Amino acid sequence: MKLVPVGVSARHIHLSQEHVEVLFGEGAQLTEMKPLSQPGQYAANEQVAVIGPKGTFPKVRILGPARKATQLEVSRTDAFALGVNPPVRESGNIEGTPGITLKGPAGEVTISEGVIVAARHIHFHTDDAERFGIADKQHLTVRLQGERGLVLENVIARVSPEFALDMHIDTDEANAAGAKTGDMAEIIG
Amino acid sequence: MKLVPVGVSARHIHLSQEHVEVLFGEGAQLTEMKPLSQPGQYAANEQVAVIGPKGTFPKVRILGPARKATQLEVSRTDAFALGVNPPVRESGNIEGTPGITLKGPAGEVTISEGVIVAARHIHFHTDDAERFGIADKQHLTVRLQGERGLVLENVIARVSPEFALDMHIDTDEANAAGAKTGDMAEIIG
Numbered sequence: 001m002k003l004v005p006v007g008v009s010a011r012h013i014h015l016s017q018e019h020v021e022v023l024f025g026e027g028a029q030l031t032e033m034k035p036l037s038q039p040g041q042y043a044a045n046e047q048v049a050v051i052g053p054k055g056t057f058p059k060v061r062i063l064g065p066a067r068k069a070t071q072l073e074v075s076r077t078d079a080f081a082l083g084v085n086p087p088v089r090e091s092g093n094i095e096g097t098p099g100i101t102l103k104g105p106a107g108e109v110t111i112s113e114g115v116i117v118a119a120r121h122i123h124f125h126t127d128d129a130e131r132f133g134i135a136d137k138q139h140l141t142v143r144l145q146g147e148r149g150l151v152l153e154n155v156i157a158r159v160s161p162e163f164a165l166d167m168h169i170d171t172d173e174a175n176a177a178g179a180k181t182g183d184m185a186e187i188i189g
Numbered sequence: 190m191k192l193v194p195v196g197v198s199a200r201h202i203h204l205s206q207e208h209v210e211v212l213f214g215e216g217a218q219l220t221e222m223k224p225l226s227q228p229g230q231y232a233a234n235e236q237v238a239v240i241g242p243k244g245t246f247p248k249v250r251i252l253g254p255a256r257k258a259t260q261l262e263v264s265r266t267d268a269f270a271l272g273v274n275p276p277v278r279e280s281g282n283i284e285g286t287p288g289i290t291l292k293g294p295a296g297e298v299t300i301s302e303g304v305i306v307a308a309r310h311i312h313f314h315t316d317d318a319e320r321f322g323i324a325d326k327q328h329l330t331v332r333l334q335g336e337r338g339l340v341l342e343n344v345i346a347r348v349s350p351e352f353a354l355d356m357h358i359d360t361d362e363a364n365a366a367g368a369k370t371g372d373m374a375e376i377i378g
Contacts, residue, residue: 076364077266088336088367120337147277148309149342150365175265176339176365178277 002132002187004167008174011074017066023104030064037166051101054083073118075172089116121156123163141189148178191376193356197363200263206255212293219253226355240290243272262307264361278305310345312352330378337367
């Protein structure tokens with residue numbers, strides 16, 4: 001059995017260093033609250049308000065470290081609440097996606113693109129990928145068991161020596177499946 | 190191919206006639222706004238506030254006609270927002286489920302049970318069930334296609350000469366699948 005642990009991603013944001021400084025002040029740096037499953041990644045102490053045309057989330061967690069481009073990851077449910085219509089995209093692929101307004105203690109910025117619904121994916125360490133016979137970018141089929149048993153198609157494999165084995169799904173997917181972080185899922189195809 | 194249309198159920202409530210009168214006044218009757226896919230069922234003009242320990246939904250649609258027992262159907266996402274922890278149940282099976290407070294223009298009532306996350310199900314007219322070779326209460330496996338392709342397990346068949354063919358999923362399931370009302374799903378097992 002090819003088993004992978006499930007990690008449920010709530011809405012979160014990645015910021016460029018430029019936007020960290022606009023929102024938190026010149027020279028500001030993100031500070032680590034707790035590490036994430038992927039090595040070097042962390043939930044920051046800092047949060048921002050995300051202001052959409054229809055609704056606002058006053059406190060959205062920032063994940064660090066700072067990235068090249070600012071990217072807000074929301075569920076489809078969140079997107080309805082904000083009043084934006086983001087596509088399902090892989091992280092980093094933000095061309096042509098909707099923008100949004102961000103507000104921090106030191107300032108405000110409106111990004112012209114960067115809002116996505118994250119495509120479900122599995123992080124494989126190179127060794128796990130080899131053991132399971134899985135290639136980077138492969139589309140996988142994964143079963144979550146239980147009362148709300150679901151088989152997820154189009155789960156994207158991402159392979160790197162920097163990754164730890166973990167399947168990332170969003171809160172809509174987790175709730176539809178009755179799944180939570182730490183559950184195990186099975187790759188079935 | 191065994192194809193069924195998808196109907197996405199947003200949060201809604203069924204009321205007993207007793208509770209209709211507590212919330213809307215003595216002798217009050219639900220009034221029809223628009224018919225639903227199931228014959229005789231309708232979305233009412235009336236709405237109620239639903240007040241949980243953590244959050245409130247100020248306007249929840251009532252579905253009519255009045256039933257024997259009051260029953261609030263929410264998604265898992267809604268349940269987190271309200272601060273209740275309902276089980277996944279078939280409609281009508283509310284024993285041991287959480288209660289909640291309801292508020293209407295004429296009064297307020299706290300029910301001691303009745304909050305559920307509706308188990309996904311398909312309504313089959315007896316003729317459809319016969320054509321597809323499906324029995325009442327059978328658990329089915331159903332595929333929703335697309336970018337967020339999903340296979341739903343444990344979809345409960347409900348067969349009656351009073352039903353129209355329709356698969357009911359909640360907003361978490363619809364959003365996880367990228368599905369909307371009117372999409373077609375395929376019974377694959």
